[in-house]
Amino acid sequence: MTQIRIEQQARQQLSLTPKQQQSVKLLQMSTLELSHEVNTAIANNPFLEEPDETQTDPEAKEQDTHTEMKAGTTQEHDMPDMPAAWSGDYPRPHNTVEGANDVGVWARSVTSLQDSLLADLCNYALSERDRRLxxxxxxxxxxxGYMRTPFSELVVPGQFDPEVDNDEWEIALRLVQQLGTPGLGARDLTECLRLQLEALHTATPRRALALQIVTGHLDKLGRNDTPGLAHSLRRTEQEIQAACTLIRGLEPYPGNRHSTVDPSCYIVPDVIVRKSNTQWVAASNRDAIPQARLNATYARLFRGTRYSERALMAKELQEARWLLRSLEQRGNTIQRVAQAIVARQQTFFEYGEIALRPLMLSEVAAELDIHESTVSRATSNKYLASPRGIFEFKHFFSRELPTQSGGTCSAGAVRALIQEMIEDEDPKSPLSDVVLAHKLEREGIVVARRTVSKYRAQIKIPSAELRRAF
Known part of the structure; x- marks a missing residue:
């Protein structure tokens, strides 16, 4: 006889208030997206208006200030704060009663593919070695979303002790393939489709037949050879067509859904980098930041209404105040992150790509005492303009590669070195990837030939044979 056991469990759960959800939403937006959001809010909320730069009336300015102060004291009960045990990391202005916020620890944002998978990886209890793999x-x-790099090229010799064998890499890959969207981490199209089919419920119609097609007859599928598939698999053409319909509903490029930047968008830099004395510093691009303020007239009308009628306007005023505070928090966070990046990449702005140093999100997060996910949001779709050009914030985060001298260099610096070597080569006798690897080794940087090929492809330089001048 089956016994049913009923238990009660108590657990603590922190949920985000609407104000904190808005802060996350605004922080991860690009400047163009933010401008659209603010313009829409101004059009729909009577308590918001665009600042009048020509206003010089001291009495009007005083009314605006009084309106904001009054709004901040009369409506505070409408905005619930997080529990005392919760701590955030947004910059907090002095002499305010509202605490700082870092909703990035719990909230989810549209981030890069790597950021998303690394965040999912944190949910697994792994040894340090397995996590690094x-x-x-x-x-x-x-x-x-494909993992096309051979295992032998993922690390340099001596980076792990003992050396990593193929079985360890396979186990690590299987773990990564369980993260995020099914199909990620596949080494080819067959494996990508197979992973997605295996993730479907076993009772899915034609799942088993679809697995047979993608694992052994993908060429016939590509030619739409239904009769040939039916003959090879001894199934009816109707069954084959049903299985092919299932396969065509899969995603051949599962990483595409993580793309966060529309390349057709115009780039508006969030900060400007200039040299001050001997140091490079970052300053907010004020012209690119959309402005909004409380409408003094409507706020004055709100103060004059009877208590029974306040509910009609209280929500709009509350949303206006939330937007203004979130805009200020967003600007402060981006400015702090940008300055932390610039402070660590002084040599880049002085000498260029070859001097790009390794940098991790965790370094910036530790210095600013904020969560890595907050840094990720503050760097996604954000750009800085400098004498060397316009760069996305994430350009300055590059993996660390060891050198023979015991130091480190960034992958970006290695790519720059490869580009310099190719630019200086004899066009009639271009440098092969093997020769480039040897030249890098003489510079103290040990990378495999296939790694050189990968970096060369990333900077869109063709192979030696295609570069040869006749």
């Missing part, structure tokens, strides 16, 4: 695989995945 999985991280190397995640970092090697391309924008389509």
């Amino acid at each position: 999985a991280e190397h695989i995640i970092e090697a995945m391309d924008d389509n």
Whole structure:
């Protein structure tokens, strides 16, 4: 006889208030997306208006200030704060009663593929060695979500002790393939489709037949050879067509859904980097930041209404105040992150790509005492303009590669070195990837030939044979 056991469990759970959800939403937006959001809010909320730069009336300015102060004291009960045990990390202005916020610990944002998988990896209890293996695989995945780099090229000799064997890499890859969207981490299209089919419920119609097709007859599927598939698999053409319909509903490029930047968008830099004395510093691009303020007239009308009628306007005023505070928090966070990046990449702005140093999100997060996910949001779709050009914040985060001298260099610096060597080569006798690897080794940087090929492809330089001048 089956016994039914009923238990009560108590657990603590922190949920985000609407204000904190808005802060996350605004922080991860690009400047263009933010402008659209603010303009929409101004159009729909009577308590918001665009600042009038020509206003010089001292009395009007005083009314605006009084309106904001009054709003901050009369409506505070409408905005629940987080529990005392929760601590955040947004910058907090002095002499305010509202605490700082870092909702990034719990909230989810649209981030890069690597950031998303690394966040999922944190949910697994792994040894330091296993975690590092999985991280190397995640970092090697391309924008389509494929892991096309051979295991032998993921690390340099001597980076792990003992050396990593193929079985260890396979186990780490299987773990990564369980993260995120099914199909990620596949080494080819067959494996990508197979992983997605295996993730479907076993009772899915034609699942088993679809697995047979993708694992052994993908060429016939590509030619739409239904009769040939029916003959090879001894099934009816109707069954084959049903299985092919299931396969065509899969995603051949599972990494594409993680793309966060529309390349057709115009880039508006969030900060400007200039040299001040001997140091490079970052300053907010004020012209690019959308402005909004409380409408003094409507706020004055709100103060004059009877208590029974306040509910009609209280929600709009509350949302206006939330937006203004979230805008200020967003600007402060981006400015702090940008300055932390610039402070660590002084040599880049002085000498260029070849001097790009290794940098991790965790370094910036530790210095600013904020969560890595907050740094990730503050760097996604954010750009800085400098005398060397316009760069996305994430350009300055590059993996660390060891050197023979015991130091480290960034992958970005290695790519720059490869580009310099190719630019200086004899066009009639271009440098092969093997020769480039040897030249890098003489510079103290030990990378495999296939790694050189990968970096060369990333900077869109063709192979030696295609570069040869006749």
